[in-house]
Amino acid sequence: MSTNPHLTWNVVHDLSEVLEYHFMVNALEAGSVVAVMAGVLGWLMVLRRETFAGHTLSMMAFPGASGAALIGVGAAWGYFVFCVAGALAIGRSASGGRRSRSEQPAGTGAVQAGALGLGFLFVSLYGGVLGDLENLLFGTFLGISDGQVLVLAGVAAASLVVLAALARPLLFASVDADVASARGVPVRALGVVFLVLLGLAVAATSQVTGVLLVFALLVMPAASAQALTARVGLSLALTVAIGLAVVWLGLGIAYFSTYPAGFFVTSIAFAVYVIVRVGVWVKGASRRDQRLSGQPPAGGVIA
Amino acid sequence: MFSQEFMRNALLAGTFVALACGVVGWFVVLRGQVFAGDALSHVAFPGALAAAAAGIDERAGLFAATVAVGAGIGALGRGADGVAGRAGAVPAEDTAIGIVFTFILGLGVFFLALFSTSSAGGSGIQVAHTLFGSIFGLGAVQARLAAVIAVLATGLMLVIARPLLFASIVPDVAAARGVPVRLLSIGFVALLGVVAAEAAQTVGALLLLGLVSAPAAAAHRLTSSPLVGIALAALLAVAAIWGGLALAYAVPSLPPGTAIVGIAVATYCVSTILA
Amino acid sequence: MPAVELSGAAVRLGGRTIWSGVDVAVGDGEFVAVLGGNGSGKSTLLKAVLGVLPLAAGGLSVLGRPAGRENARIGYLPQRRSFDSGTRLRGSDVVRLGLDGDRWGLPLPLPGRFASSRRQASARVREVIELAGAGEYADRPIGELSGGEQQRLLIAQALVRRPQLLLLDEPLDSLDLPNQAVVAALVGDICREEGVAVVLVAHDVNPLLPYLDRVVYLAGGHAVAGPVEQVITGETLTRLYGLPVEVLKASDGRLVVVGQPEAPAHHHDRHEHVH
Numbered sequence: 001m002s003t004n005p006h007l008t009w010n011v012v013h014d015l016s017e018v019l020e021y022h023f024m025v026n027a028l029e030a031g032s033v034v035a036v037m038a039g040v041l042g043w044l045m046v047l048r049r050e051t052f053a054g055h056t057l058s059m060m061a062f063p064g065a066s067g068a069a070l071i072g073v074g075a076a077w078g079y080f081v082f083c084v085a086g087a088l089a090i091g092r093s094a095s096g097g098r099r100s101r102s103e104q105p106a107g108t109g110a111v112q113a114g115a116l117g118l119g120f121l122f123v124s125l126y127g128g129v130l131g132d133l134e135n136l137l138f139g140t141f142l143g144i145s146d147g148q149v150l151v152l153a154g155v156a157a158a159s160l161v162v163l164a165a166l167a168r169p170l171l172f173a174s175v176d177a178d179v180a181s182a183r184g185v186p187v188r189a190l191g192v193v194f195l196v197l198l199g200l201a202v203a204a205t206s207q208v209t210g211v212l213l214v215f216a217l218l219v220m221p222a223a224s225a226q227a228l229t230a231r232v233g234l235s236l237a238l239t240v241a242i243g244l245a246v247v248w249l250g251l252g253i254a255y256f257s258t259y260p261a262g263f264f265v266t267s268i269a270f271a272v273y274v275i276v277r278v279g280v281w282v283k284g285a286s287r288r289d290q291r292l293s294g295q296p297p298a299g300g301v302i303a
Numbered sequence: 304m305f306s307q308e309f310m311r312n313a314l315l316a317g318t319f320v321a322l323a324c325g326v327v328g329w330f331v332v333l334r335g336q337v338f339a340g341d342a343l344s345h346v347a348f349p350g351a352l353a354a355a356a357a358g359i360d361e362r363a364g365l366f367a368a369t370v371a372v373g374a375g376i377g378a379l380g381r382g383a384d385g386v387a388g389r390a391g392a393v394p395a396e397d398t399a400i401g402i403v404f405t406f407i408l409g410l411g412v413f414f415l416a417l418f419s420t421s422s423a424g425g426s427g428i429q430v431a432h433t434l435f436g437s438i439f440g441l442g443a444v445q446a447r448l449a450a451v452i453a454v455l456a457t458g459l460m461l462v463i464a465r466p467l468l469f470a471s472i473v474p475d476v477a478a479a480r481g482v483p484v485r486l487l488s489i490g491f492v493a494l495l496g497v498v499a500a501e502a503a504q505t506v507g508a509l510l511l512l513g514l515v516s517a518p519a520a521a522a523h524r525l526t527s528s529p530l531v532g533i534a535l536a537a538l539l540a541v542a543a544i545w546g547g548l549a550l551a552y553a554v555p556s557l558p559p560g561t562a563i564v565g566i567a568v569a570t571y572c573v574s575t576i577l578a
Numbered sequence: 579m580p581a582v583e584l585s586g587a588a589v590r591l592g593g594r595t596i597w598s599g600v601d602v603a604v605g606d607g608e609f610v611a612v613l614g615g616n617g618s619g620k621s622t623l624l625k626a627v628l629g630v631l632p633l634a635a636g637g638l639s640v641l642g643r644p645a646g647r648e649n650a651r652i653g654y655l656p657q658r659r660s661f662d663s664g665t666r667l668r669g670s671d672v673v674r675l676g677l678d679g680d681r682w683g684l685p686l687p688l689p690g691r692f693a694s695s696r697r698q699a700s701a702r703v704r705e706v707i708e709l710a711g712a713g714e715y716a717d718r719p720i721g722e723l724s725g726g727e728q729q730r731l732l733i734a735q736a737l738v739r740r741p742q743l744l745l746l747d748e749p750l751d752s753l754d755l756p757n758q759a760v761v762a763a764l765v766g767d768i769c770r771e772e773g774v775a776v777v778l779v780a781h782d783v784n785p786l787l788p789y790l791d792r793v794v795y796l797a798g799g800h801a802v803a804g805p806v807e808q809v810i811t812g813e814t815l816t817r818l819y820g821l822p823v824e825v826l827k828a829s830d831g832r833l834v835v836v837g838q839p840e841a842p843a844h845h846h847d848r849h850e851h852v853h
Contacts, residue, residue: 051401052338059509093575105337106520110571112341113513117564120435120510124558213412215405223398259413266409273402335662462682469679472665472672475656476735479628479649480680527666527719530684 015252024255026144027208030152031251034205035217035243037156040163041201042218043239044194046226048174051219052105053090056112057199058214060086061206063119070126076148079203080155086115087199091192144207152204159197170194171232208247213262217243220269224276242272310552312446313438313505313559317544319453320505321514323498325537326460328519329529331495334471338397339376339492340515342404343499346372347508348434349411350500356414365500372407373496376400377489436507436560438548449501456497467491468529505544506560513564514540521574543567579642580605581743581775582627587636589622596622598635600801602794604777606742609769610803611786612779613810614796615838620779621657623796624745627777628654641742653736653774657747661728665721669712669731672720674703676735703738710734711764726757730764737768744768746778750785758785765789783810784832797838810835 019025045054060082068078093107163170172180173187181187205214225238250265257264305311331340346368354364379399441449469477470484478484495515502511518539522532547563554562580603588598596619604610612620625631626638629646641648653676677699678685685696707716712730715723720731729749736744746765750758766789769776780786783793783806793810794803797818802809810833815823824836 046398049397051397052341055338055341055401062509105335106332106516106523106571107575109337109341109512109516110520110568113510113517113564114568116509117513117561117568120507120558121561124556124561210412213405213409215401216409219398219401219405223402263409263412266405266412270402270406270409461684464684465675465678466680466682469675472661472667472675473656473732473735476654476676477679479630479652479654479656481649482680523666527668527671529667529671 023144024251026146026149027251027261028248029149030144031208031247032244033149033152033156034201034208035221035247036240037159037201038205038214038217039221039239039243040160040236041194041198043222043225043236044170044174045198046219046222048194050195050198053108053195054198054202054218055215056090056108056115057083057086057195057202058206058211058218059112060115060199061203061211061214063115063122064203065206065211066119066122066126070122076151076203076207079206080200082115083199083203084196086111087195088192091195148207152207155200155204159200162193163197166190166193208261209265210260210262213266216262216266216269217247220273221246224273227276227280242269246272308443309439309441310548312441312443313548314545316441316446316449316453317438317505317548317563318541319450319457320498320501321540321544322537323453323457323460324502324511324514325518325522325540326457326464326533327495327498328515328540329522329533329536330460330464330467330471330491331515332519332523333468334491336492336495337512337516338400339373340495340499341512342376342400343369343373343492343496344503344508344511345404346407347500347503347511349407349414351503351508352411352414362500362504365503366497368407369496369500369503370493371496372404373493373499374489375403377492434507434509435558436503436505436510438505438559439551441504445504449504452497453501456494456501460494463487463490464529464533506563510560510564513567514543517564517567517571518543521571524574524578539570540567543570580639581608581641582777583637583639584626585637587626587638588634589619589626589631590634591622591631595634595799597796597799597801600636600796602801602803604743604775605791607769607773607775608791609766609776609786609789610778610792610794611783611790612777612794612796613781613783618796619799620796621747623794624654624747624777624779627745628652650739651742653739653741653744655732655736655744655746655749658725658729658749658752660725661721661723663721666719667721669716669718669720669723669727670703670707672731673707673716673735673738674699676738677703706734706738707731709737709768711760726753726761729753729757729761733761733764737772737774740772741774744774744776744778746776748779748781750780750782755785762786762789787831787833806833 019028042054045051061079064078064080064082065075066078067082068075089111090108093104093111169180169185170190170193172183173185173190177187202214202218205217209216221239221242222235224242225235228238229235246265246269250268251261254261254264305314328340331337347365350364350366350368351361352364353368355361357364466477466482467487469480470482470487474484498515499511502514506514519536521539522536526532526535543563543566546566547559550562550566551557551559582602582604584600584602587600587602589596600623602610612623614620622631626633627640627645628649629640629644633645638645640646641651704713707713710730710733712727712734715727716731716734720728723731733746733749736746744765749765750761753761762785765776765778766786768774769789778786783790787806790806792804793806794801795809795815795818797815798820800818802814802818808814810825812824815825815835815838819839821837821839823838826834826836828834
């Protein structure tokens with residue numbers, strides 16, 4: 001950092017110091033937008049048990065960025081193009097008719113491997129500037145421009161509007177595909193649309209956390225929230241809240257340190273997840289004890 | 304081409320690693336555990352980095368990370384109440400796996416930063432080697448070691464193949480007949496970890512998924528017989544290595560990892576058309 | 579020597595005693611049905627016989643030895659899960675697994691001395707598939723078959739080693755009425771012709787009436803065993819449940835139990851008894 005900042009533990013002072021810098025404001029804005037978008041789409045992804053597809057999409061950003069560097073375009077374009085292309089490829093590999101448990105992941109794995117291979121090709125053709133590689137993979141918040149923030153906000157807004165429109169049929173198809181299909185819901189088409197939206201969210205998130213750590217904002221807040229409550233509205237709200245908190249804390253701490261933002265965002269999100277899981281488990285254990293101590297005598301129960 | 308030593312080393316290591324990937328991969332696809340394979344490939348990188356940062360041989364870290372996480376994933380997974388065969392069900396532990404390995408990747412980031420501050424300039428190359436593999440940079444001893452480990456892993460895999468198949472298809476019946484279903488599950492994913500660590504050194508951590516899943520997936524589409532399928536998966540993987548290495552030799556700007564995985568994925572695509 | 583003998587047996591699961599004081603003997607070649615409402619512990623009885631679940635009290639001998647020792651001579655059909663639609667393994671391969679799936683190592687296509695034992699194995703697999711009436715579709719991928727067809731192949735798998743005892747956990751559960759009748763007849767034939775003792779868990783006794791020797795009825799944590807006309811009566815069931823229960827006999831001989839209470843739903847965490 002330029003002026004060797006350090007945490008003073010005076011929150012107001014630290015916050016105002018952080019906000020002095022325009023790049024930090026941009027980073028926080030971008031981070032907030034991304035937290036919301038990734039949170040909502042990640043929530044659906046966890047519900048649909050499509051975490052592997054989500055991870056594969058996050059890997060698409062690698063050929064996206066290196067391809068963009070190769071043709072001399074901004075990395076963000078490459079991200080968006082490749083993530084959407086990847087989403088379509090995964091969607092295509094799934095809709096062979098047989099949505100079987102062993103078939104689907106294999107197809108997704110092939111898409112991921114192919115995309116990564118392309119990424120390497122681009123990097124090698126580009127001349128492989130490995131310093132950039134680090135930023136690409138692990139994120140940097142130093143270079144987020146005003147334009148980028150606007151684009152991110154626009155993409156997020158558009159995605160959320162589409163999602164709001166599709167919310168009910170998509171939820172139906174995600175929870176009970178067979179019944180929904182019988183009722184006329186276009187389950188497969190919705191699946192592809194969802195993957196495309198997920199791809200957009202991944203592309204957006206990669207710009208803040210870096211390619212490898214997109215999952216931190218995509219999965220962890222959603223998994224934590226879903227472990228806490230089964231009520232849809234509440235767990236969605238929790239997801240977004242956790243995501244925002246994680247991003248602000250993570251970026252804030254990273255400002256004062258030399259380590260990449262992605263690491264802090266990931267660690268905080270993981271810590272939240274662990275705390276939630278442990279808490280739920282402890283609560284479940286105490287409830288089990290309560291139940292057992294009130295048991296009728298041995299010999300079974302007669303209704 | 305064969306007169307060059309680096310090429311011979313690459314072929315030696317690559318052939319046997321591909322053999323192992325094909326055989327193990329057939330079961331990975333059968334059991335729907337491709338995601339686990341993916342997760343392992345992504346912890347190989349931080350494992351290697353952590354070892355390098357601590358000053359130990361990178362490979363020790365690689366193996367330790369993949370085997371430990373592999374055993375953990377296997378332990379998280381199904382017991383005799385097995386999930387094998389349940390229509391459309393994805394085990395909920397996929398989410399847990401995703402979360403754990405992302406955290407480990409985050410640690411990898413940390414180690415990378417640690418590493419780059421302690422040995423400026425070298426870190427980029429380290430990253431490249433672990434992520435992309437360095438099959439053309441293998442020394443003779445390294446290549447032989449890689450081949451031996453791969454052969455041992457393949458042998459072990461073949462020994463457990465039949466009870467593992469039994470446990471994967473009908474876990475309750477297998478358990479009733481004395482097959483150690485849970486132990487096999489854990490051992491299998493740990494073995495996958497070993498193979499992943501091996502493959503990471505040849506095609507690189509990010510690409511090994513292609514070598515493990517694509518030829519096996521193609522084999523599954525082309526035949527339903529287990530014996531033929533396993534053999535075919537191994538064959539296709541080896542073909543991908545040979546083809547890829549030959550291509551990469553002929554076209555210097557083509558990275559070997561890309562060529563190898565490209566052929567493997569192309570094989571899978573062809574199989575989707577054929578079957 | 580009775581195939582199964584329980585004396586004063588009790589079993590605990592998740593801190594609850596499921597049943598106690600159970601005295602049941604299944605003779606050689608007998609066809610016994612285990613009946614009772616949901617949660618009465620019918621599957622638990624089978625698991626105890628398999629040695630998968632230990633007894634909390636009392637004695638149990640299976641084929642003359644403690645439970646779990648003679649499982650190679652037991653054919654087991656677990657509670658049904660359908661195969662994932664993408665499972666490509668052929669029905670005949672699934673049945674083959676029942677023969678030697680628990681043996682380590684691979685069955686190598688070796689010539690000479692081994693060829694005849696291989697041929698014998700294949701012949702036995704064919705034979706038992708014909709016996710189960712699944713000959714027409716045994717070579718198709720099992721994931722493509724209907725529920726009833728998969729069921730028959732699984733019965734063949736349970737029979738392939740000529741067991742002395744056959745344990746079937748709710749085999750009729752998800753079949754339609756015609757298929758229920760057919761499978762019941764199949765099991766009845768096998769019991770008679772092969773001299774296999776059969777313990778079959780069911781919800782509804784009616785499809786089995788023509789083939790049954792005796793019945794074990796589980797309710798309220800206790801069991802009553804005996805011929806159908808003695809056990810499935812209003813008197814016996816009322817005593818067992820402690821509540822008024824009526825048994826009505828339809829004109830075609832079918833029995834209907836009225837007033838049978840459902841056991842209160844206990845939420846078992848499925849993971850509690852996986853170890």
